Amino acid sequence: MPDTGLDEGIEMKAEVFLPEDYQPAEDEPFMNERQLEYFRRKLMKWRLELLEGSRETIEGLQDGTRAIPDVADRASEETDRALELRTRDRQRKLVAKIDAALRRIDEGEYGYCEKTGEPISLKRLDARPIATMTxxxxxxxxxxxxxxxDD
Known part of the structure; x- marks a missing residue:
């Protein structure tokens, strides 16, 4: 079975039925089982996409290592590689934030502001599921x- 990256330190929960077109709504209890499952799936899908992209980048960088005689072409290639590595580093940090959000779901803290304890709006969480503050x-x-x- 291929490694999906889904089991790296993340505990899987019992399956919760979630209709394919489900969207969290303000008129249901905040962070009920369906909402938690919705955000868990959203985070896991995002995490998998980032990990797959990282694997592709690593393979591309390994395959792309070649001698380029033209100095300008070599400089351009190095700039592209540096940019790609910076992007992947940001994505690596994003995976860590996704993992933290998944842990908060498991611990029952997801969806609540770390500063005020207030619920974070569903619209904000849907747009940025790793949000930790209102x-x-x-x-x-x-x-x-x-x-x-500025000081």
């Missing part, structure tokens, strides 16, 4: 960060 808390955090960065 939009308001995130904005306050970024304003404080900007003030300290």
């Amino acid at each position: 939009l308001e808390a995130q904005e306050r955090h970024e304003r404080r960060e900007k003030v300290h960065r």
